[in-house]
Amino acid sequence: MAGKKGMHTKVLNPAAVERIRERIQADRIIKKLEHHVLDGDEMTSTQVTAALGLLKKRVPDLASVEVANKDGEEFKTVTRLVREIVDPAK
DSSP: OTTOTTTTOOOOOHHHHHHHHHHSOHHHHHHHHHHHHHHOOOOOHHHHHHHHHHHHHHSOOOOOOOOBOTTSOBOOOOOOOOOOOOOTTO
């Protein structure tokens, strides 16, 4: 259908885009890619490229974020380990 007038100018509304994203099953794509990498399941390069493209639409890439206070100094991270006795019946 190449060459049809207006074919590439259609814009979806945000609700339609969100419905499409919801239909992309990220967990299934991730499992398929994991089996390909770890178990040697066969996938063509086209399938891998398509899977990665769909995954990018569903799962955002991680980004590095630097946080600083109003003076421009970095915040210090404080980690605390707490041991707590819990009732397994609850």
